[in-house]
Amino acid sequence: MLLAERSRLALWLPVGLGIGIALYFALAREPAGGAILSLLVVAGGALAWIARAPHGLAARVLGGGTAALALGFVAAWAATHRQPPLPDLPRRATMVMGRVASVSVLPPRDGAAGDGALSVDLADARLEDPVDDGMPSLRRTLRLRLRPDDPAGLSPGMVVRVRAMLRPPMPPAWPGGPDRQRRAWFDGTAGGGYALARVQRVQAGPAPAHGTLETLREAILARILHVLPPDRAGVAAAVLTGSAAPMPQADRDAFADAGLAHLLAVAGLHLGIVMGVTMAVVRLLLACSEHASLFWPCRQVAALAGLAAGAAYVVLTGQHLPALRGLTMAALVVLALVTGRRALSMRGLAVGATLLLLTGPEDVMETPLQMSLAAVMALAAGFEAARPALRRLVLDGGWWRRGGAHVAHLALASLLAGGATVPVVMAHFGTLQPWFLLANLLAVPLMAMWILPAGLLAVLLMPLGLEAVALVPMGWGIGVVLDLARAVSGWPAARIMVPAMPGWALAAWLLGLCWTCLWTRHWRRAGVAPMAVALLAPFLVTPPDLLVAADGRAVAVRDGGVLRVGPHPGADRVVEADWRQALALPIASLSSDDGRVACRDGLCRLAGGQVVLRLSGTAAPDCAGVALLVVPGGEGAGCPGVATIDGLSLWQSGAQAVYLRPDGPRVVTDRAVRGARPWVMGPGQHGMPTLPLAKAE
Numbered sequence: 001m002l003l004a005e006r007s008r009l010a011l012w013l014p015v016g017l018g019i020g021i022a023l024y025f026a027l028a029r030e031p032a033g034g035a036i037l038s039l040l041v042v043a044g045g046a047l048a049w050i051a052r053a054p055h056g057l058a059a060r061v062l063g064g065g066t067a068a069l070a071l072g073f074v075a076a077w078a079a080t081h082r083q084p085p086l087p088d089l090p091r092r093a094t095m096v097m098g099r100v101a102s103v104s105v106l107p108p109r110d111g112a113a114g115d116g117a118l119s120v121d122l123a124d125a126r127l128e129d130p131v132d133d134g135m136p137s138l139r140r141t142l143r144l145r146l147r148p149d150d151p152a153g154l155s156p157g158m159v160v161r162v163r164a165m166l167r168p169p170m171p172p173a174w175p176g177g178p179d180r181q182r183r184a185w186f187d188g189t190a191g192g193g194y195a196l197a198r199v200q201r202v203q204a205g206p207a208p209a210h211g212t213l214e215t216l217r218e219a220i221l222a223r224i225l226h227v228l229p230p231d232r233a234g235v236a237a238a239v240l241t242g243s244a245a246p247m248p249q250a251d252r253d254a255f256a257d258a259g260l261a262h263l264l265a266v267a268g269l270h271l272g273i274v275m276g277v278t279m280a281v282v283r284l285l286l287a288c289s290e291h292a293s294l295f296w297p298c299r300q301v302a303a304l305a306g307l308a309a310g311a312a313y314v315v316l317t318g319q320h321l322p323a324l325r326g327l328t329m330a331a332l333v334v335l336a337l338v339t340g341r342r343a344l345s346m347r348g349l350a351v352g353a354t355l356l357l358l359t360g361p362e363d364v365m366e367t368p369l370q371m372s373l374a375a376v377m378a379l380a381a382g383f384e385a386a387r388p389a390l391r392r393l394v395l396d397g398g399w400w401r402r403g404g405a406h407v408a409h410l411a412l413a414s415l416l417a418g419g420a421t422v423p424v425v426m427a428h429f430g431t432l433q434p435w436f437l438l439a440n441l442l443a444v445p446l447m448a449m450w451i452l453p454a455g456l457l458a459v460l461l462m463p464l465g466l467e468a469v470a471l472v473p474m475g476w477g478i479g480v481v482l483d484l485a486r487a488v489s490g491w492p493a494a495r496i497m498v499p500a501m502p503g504w505a506l507a508a509w510l511l512g513l514c515w516t517c518l519w520t521r522h523w524r525r526a527g528v529a530p531m532a533v534a535l536l537a538p539f540l541v542t543p544p545d546l547l548v549a550a551d552g553r554a555v556a557v558r559d560g561g562v563l564r565v566g567p568h569p570g571a572d573r574v575v576e577a578d579w580r581q582a583l584a585l586p587i588a589s590l591s592s593d594d595g596r597v598a599c600r601d602g603l604c605r606l607a608g609g610q611v612v613l614r615l616s617g618t619a620a621p622d623c624a625g626v627a628l629l630v631v632p633g634g635e636g637a638g639c640p641g642v643a644t645i646d647g648l649s650l651w652q653s654g655a656q657a658v659y660l661r662p663d664g665p666r667v668v669t670d671r672a673v674r675g676a677r678p679w680v681m682g683p684g685q686h687g688m689p690t691l692p693l694a695k696a697e
Contacts, residue, residue: 002057004521005519005520010350011349012068017069017357020074020075021364023073028676029677031077039070039074042070047067072357076364079186080679083188083678085688087140087687087688089168089191095161096142096144096162097126097159098124098160099123100157102156103119105119120199121142125137125141141190142193144162144194145195155214158204160201162195162197162200163196166193167192168681171550172673173550174547174582176503176673178578182362185678219462220462221237223462227468232475232482235247235478236451240459242323251486254485256433258439258488259433260440266317266322273452275310277453278305282306283298304334306334307331307334314327322368325369325372328352329349346381349380353373367428371421378417378517381517382517390408393408411437413444414437422436426498429581430582433495434493439484443481443484447477450473450477451481455470500581501538508537512531545658545660546558547655547658548650550650552632553568554566556576556579557613561586563586569589602615609624610625611628611660623639628667631645631646632647656670
C-alpha cells in the first residue's frame with residue numbers, strides 16, 4: 001500500500017520537520033548539548049541509510065521520518081540560540097536614545113479615523129539613567145508609542161532621544177495563553193512603552209534606501225487620502241502601502257466579522273493578484289509583436305516580469321513576513337514555469353514549506369504560517385481531486401458552462417482555503433465567522449479584477465499627477481466591498497465567540513488535514529476523525545473557574561455565562577481581552593452577590609467557601625473549610641497550612657488558573673506550562689542586565 005503511494009512520501013518531509021520543531025517548543029526545559037549532538041548523529045545516520053538504499057521503502061519511511069524529526073528539532077534549537085537575551089528594562093521613566101529603525105502609523109483607539117499617533121522602533125538604544133549610563137547599547141529594538149501631539153517628522157536612520165516608560169514583553173495572561181515573550185524573543189524586540197514627552201532629534205543621520213521607501217509610502221498615503229474618503233482610503237492604503245491605519249475601527253471589525261480581514265493584510269492573495277495582472281499585461285504586449293511571438297519564450301518572460309513586480313510590491317508594502325513567505329512560494333512557481341514543470345503541485349508546496357521551516361522554524365508556532373500552509377495545501381489537494389470534474393464542466397457545453405466553471409472555481413477556492421483555516425482562527429482568535437464563504441465569493445473577485453489592478457495603475461500614474469483617474473474607480477470597488485462587509489457583519493451569528501482550543505487539538509487538526517491532503521488512496525479518509533475531534537475540543541475541555549493575572553492586578557471568576565473581573569474592572573484591558581477570548585464570555589464586575597460568587601468587605605467565597613479571594617481590606621477570612629486562599633495583591637497571611645496564591649507565588653510562577661473539582665481545587669501555573677526556556681523570564685519577569693558581566697558570571 002505504501003509502495004502505491006511512493007510518489008507522495010516526499011510530501012511528508014515538511015510534516016516531519018514541523019513535528020520536530022513543535023516537539024522542541026513543547027519541552028519544559030532546554031535540551032543539553034549532548035542531546036543536540038546525538039540528534040545530529042541520528043540524522044546523519046538516517047541520511048546515510050537513505051543514500052545507501054534510495055529505493056528501499058524502510059529507508060525512505062523510517063530513515064526519512066527520523067531525519068526530518070531530528071533536523072526540525074535541531075533547526076528550532078539553533079534558531080533559539082542565535083537570538084540575544086531579553087534585557088532587563090527599568091520600571092521607571094527613563095531617557096532613551098536610539099536610532100530610528102522604522103516609523104508606522106498606529107490604528108485609532110476610539111474607533112474614529114486615525115488620531116495621528118505614531119509608533120517608532122529604536123535600534124541600538126541606550127538607557128540614560130544612573131544604573132545603565134555608559135553601558136553597551138541594547139542588542140534588540142524598542143517599540144515606543146509617541147504622543148499624538150508630537151510633530152516630530154521622523155525618518156529611518158535618525159538618532160533621537162525621548163523620555164519614556166518602558167515595559168518588557170508581557171507574560172501570558174493565563175497558563176497556555178498567547179506567549180508574547182516567545183514572539184518578542186524571535187522578533188528581536190526588547191519590549192515597548194510609550195513616550196512621556198516629545199521626541200528630541202539628536203542627529204539627522206543618513207538617508208538609507210529604507211528611509212526612501214518610508215518616504216515613498218507616506219507620499220502614496222497622502223495622495224490616497226487626498227482623493228478618497230477615510231474609510232475607502234484605509235482599504236486602499238492597506239493594499240498599496242501595507243498599513244490600514246487610516247481605516248476606522250468599526251470597518252476593521254466589520255471586515256473581521258465577515259471573514260474578510262485577510263483582504264487588509266498583504267500576503268499571498270495580494271501578491272498573486274499583482275503577479276497575475278503583470279503576467280497578463282506583459283503576455284498581451286508580447287503577443288502584439290510578431291517577432292516576439294515567434295522567437296521569444298513569452299510565457300517565461302511574462303513569468304519573470306510577474307516575479308519582479310511581485311518583489312517590488314512586497315518591498316513597497318513593508319516586507320512583512322507573510323508577504324515574504326508568499327514571495328518564496330511564488331519564486332518556486334516561476335521557477336517551475338521557466339523550467340517547463342507544472343507550476344502548482346503538491347511537490348512544489350513541499351519544497352517551499354521545507355525552505356520556510358528550515359529558515360524560520362519559530363514561525364510554526366505562529367498564526368500566519370499555520371494559516372498559509374493549511375490553506376495552500378487544501379487548495380492544491382482539493383483542485384487536484386476536482387480537476388477532472390472542472391475540466392469536463394469547461395469542455396462540455398457552451399459559454400454558460402464555462403461561466404459556471406469560473407463560479408465553481410471561486411466557490412471551491414473559498415471553501416477549501418476558508419475551511420482549512422477555520423480551526424486555526426478558532427485557536428488563535430477565539431472566533432468563528434459562518435458567513436465567510438459567501439463574503440469571500442463576492443469580495444475576492446472584486447479585489448482581484450477591480451480594486452488592486454486599479455490601485456497598481458494609480459501608483460504608476462502618481463508621478464504624472466493623474467492618480468485620481470484610477471483611484472476614483474478603485475474607490476467605487478472598495479465601496480462595494482465595504483458595504484458587503486458591513487452587511488454580512490450585521491447578519492445573525494456573523495461572529496461567534498468560541499473557547500480557546502488546546503494546543504493538542506490544533507495539532508490534531510493540522511495532522512488530520514495533512515493525512516487527508518497528502519495521500520491519494522482511500523485511507524486518506526481516516527484524517528477526518530482527528531479533524532472532527534479538534535473541532536469539538538473547545539466545547540469538551542473544561543475551562544478554568546478562576547484566573548489570576550501575573551502581576552496580581554486582576555482576578556476573574558467564571559460565573560455561569562459571565563466572567564466576573566475584580567477588584568477594578570478595566571485596570572488591565574489587555575489581560576481582560578485575553579481572558580474574554582480564552583473563555584468566550586462577556587466581562588462583568590466581581591462586586592455582585594449572586595451566582596457562584598459571594599463578596600462582602602473585600603472577601604469573596606467560591607465553591608461553598610472552599611476558595612476565598614481577599615481583594616481588598618485587611619479583614620482576616622474565616623479559614624474553616626477553606627482549601628485555597630487567593631490574595632493577589634499581597635501576602636497570604638491569615639490561614640496557616642492552607643494553599644495560597646499571593647504576590648510571592650505570582651512573582652515566582654506567573655499567571656495562575658484554578659479548576660474547582662469535587663476533590664478540591666487544582667492550580668495550574670504559567671511557569672509549569674511554559675517551563676524554563678530562554679524566552680521565559682525569571683522570577684519577577686526580569687531579563688538580562690545590560691551591564692557587562694564578570695567572567696566568573
